[in-house]
Amino acid sequence: MNKSKKKKFIDFLMREARELTTFNFLVSYSLTTRDTLLQQQDDYRKGVAYTAYPVANYYKLEKDVLNNIIELPAMVASQYMAFFALEVSLTSYNYSGFIFTYVKGSRSKKDGKYVANLYLEVYQDKEMVGTLTIKGNSDTAKLIEEYMTLFEKQLAPARERINKIQLKLLAKVVKLIKKHLI
Amino acid sequence: MKRWQVILDLVCDVAQYLNEDISEQTTNKKGKNKQEVEVEEEEQDTADLDDVREVIRQHELLKKDSNNEVKRMNDFINNLLGSDSDDE
Numbered sequence: 001m002n003k004s005k006k007k008k009f010i011d012f013l014m015r016e017a018r019e020l021t022t023f024n025f026l027v028s029y030s031l032t033t034r035d036t037l038l039q040q041q042d043d044y045r046k047g048v049a050y051t052a053y054p055v056a057n058y059y060k061l062e063k064d065v066l067n068n069i070i071e072l073p074a075m076v077a078s079q080y081m082a083f084f085a086l087e088v089s090l091t092s093y094n095y096s097g098f099i100f101t102y103v104k105g106s107r108s109k110k111d112g113k114y115v116a117n118l119y120l121e122v123y124q125d126k127e128m129v130g131t132l133t134i135k136g137n138s139d140t141a142k143l144i145e146e147y148m149t150l151f152e153k154q155l156a157p158a159r160e161r162i163n164k165i166q167l168k169l170l171a172k173v174v175k176l177i178k179k180h181l182i
Numbered sequence: 183m184k185r186w187q188v189i190l191d192l193v194c195d196v197a198q199y200l201n202e203d204i205s206e207q208t209t210n211k212k213g214k215n216k217q218e219v220e221v222e223e224e225e226q227d228t229a230d231l232d233d234v235r236e237v238i239r240q241h242e243l244l245k246k247d248s249n250n251e252v253k254r255m256n257d258f259i260n261n262l263l264g265s266d267s268d269d270e
């Protein structure tokens with residue numbers, strides 16, 4: 001490969017590697033697990049940054065990589081559950097999803113059973129786009145329950161597997177970059 | 183002719199012969215090595231390009247999955263926001 005071709009090839013590999021450093025996560029957490037989850041995310045982010053060090057160096061992003069600290073929404077409540085699709089690149093992050101807690105409800109007219117209501121905050125692109133209060137026995141509450149099960153049992157584990165493949169691809173591209181940079 | 187002259191001539195001939203033979207062999211070897219290295223490099227480059235092609239193919243599939251996930255989450259969020267008025 002001549003010099004000009006080699007430079008183009010490295011540029012191309014760098015672009016590909018940079019794209020591969022953007023990871024998607026499906027995260028769910030509660031009041032008690034949020035800190036652990038944030039720590040896990042931070043470790044993963046650092047791992048990716050370490051693997052992709054030649055990329056950060058090539059684009060002079062080291063400072064931005066260091067400043068990319070992930071924060072996720074919390075609620076002032078004794079208990080809450082949060083479900084977010086989180087996207088983390090070398091230098092930024094974004095999330096969309098919802099967080100909810102149980103609030104004072106009412107007795108069912110049918111059987112007189114007490115049902116708590118759900119208070120939800122909905123986020124899109126890191127911004128809170130709405131709040132809702134839903135009756136605990138409504139169709140929407142059932143829909144949320146179904147989505148939560150799907151999220152935890154299927155979507156999140158599948159996402160973890162995909163991320164493992166992506167990390168391998170990234171390592172492969174970085175290996176090629178190192179090889180051709182010499 | 184003296185004996186030492188005969189031996190000297192012989193030594194010179196042998197030296198010349200050996201010298202020619204060695205230099206020719208070296209050139210041939212060098213040429214061969216250069217060719218071999220070039221072929222090896224070409225093979226290596228082709229293998230690297232094949233690797234990159236495979237990475238791109240897999241990356242495209244991953245991107246598709248990620249976009250679907252985000253779309254699913256956004257659809258769900260929009261459904262929730264849409265149902266706001268129904269429940270309250």
